[in-house]
Amino acid sequence: AQTVTQSQPEMSVQEAETVTLSCTYDTSESDYYLFWYKQPPSRQMILVIRQEAYKQQNATENRFSVNFQKAAKSFSLKISDSQLGDAAMYFCAYRSADNFNKFYFGSGTKLNVKP
Amino acid sequence: DSGVTQTPKHLITATGQRVTLRCSPRSGDLSVYWYQQSLDQGLQFLIQYYNGEERAKGNILERFSAQQFPDLHSELNLSSLELGDSALYFCASSAAGLADYEQYFGPGTRLTVT
Numbered sequence: 001a002q003t004v005t006q007s008q009p010e011m012s013v014q015e016a017e018t019v020t021l022s023c024t025y026d027t028s029e030s031d032y033y034l035f036w037y038k039q040p041p042s043r044q045m046i047l048v049i050r051q052e053a054y055k056q057q058n059a060t061e062n063r064f065s066v067n068f069q070k071a072a073k074s075f076s077l078k079i080s081d082s083q084l085g086d087a088a089m090y091f092c093a094y095r096s097a098d099n100f101n102k103f104y105f106g107s108g109t110k111l112n113v114k115p
Numbered sequence: 116d117s118g119v120t121q122t123p124k125h126l127i128t129a130t131g132q133r134v135t136l137r138c139s140p141r142s143g144d145l146s147v148y149w150y151q152q153s154l155d156q157g158l159q160f161l162i163q164y165y166n167g168e169e170r171a172k173g174n175i176l177e178r179f180s181a182q183q184f185p186d187l188h189s190e191l192n193l194s195s196l197e198l199g200d201s202a203l204y205f206c207a208s209s210a211a212g213l214a215d216y217e218q219y220f221g222p223g224t225r226l227t228v229t
Contacts, residue, residue, distance in 0.1 A: 044222060045220035091157070095209075095216060095217075103148065103160075104160075
């Protein structure tokens with residue numbers, strides 16, 4: 001089975017600074033999808049960004065971007081110009097490209113944003 | 116709004132009781148997933164259904180069971196409840212095809228066992 005590892009249980013960043021959250025995964029598949037979800041204090045799960053493994057170009061969504069290294073099985077999330085509203089738990093997730101739609105989540109990284 | 120609905124939003128019950136949590140997936144989504152999240156913890160995958168059939172099982176206790184009905188809504192049944200079962204229970208759904216492949220989460224049901 002695939003595994004997703006987030007090695008940073010908690011991180012802090014100063015407002016307006018940049019922070020990078022790490023995620024690695026283990027898979028034998030060549031085609032899959034990767035995601036970062038955000039869970040603010042409201043505890044709603046919100047999709048931040050997605051990446052298709054077949055795409056070499058790194059995904060970006062406004063201040064959020066990823067560094068996808070397929071060979072290294074690494075999928076880090078960079079948050080630029082951090083805002084207080086970015087404070088949340090961030091989960092990395094993997095989805096198989098088969099029709100079984102299996103998802104695997106990391107243990108999460110709690111991001112604190114300091115004013 | 117993700118399009119996934121969960122009822123009830125909050126549930127308070129006593130130890131030893133049985134409850135049923137309900138989830139309606141996004142229109143057309145065939146896969147339904149259940150997760151348990153205790154306070155300040157990660158997501159614990161419980162079970163996945165795909166078009167009415169159980170597809171994958173995670174760390175689901177024997178006291179818990181689930182099913183997906185022909186109209187694709189799903190129910191998670193929790194019985195002989197213990198204090199440790201207090202948690203936020205998420206339902207999520209995803210599409211069958213590859214054009215729309217993310218997982219959409221409902222708002223969760225907050226279960227408190229007293």
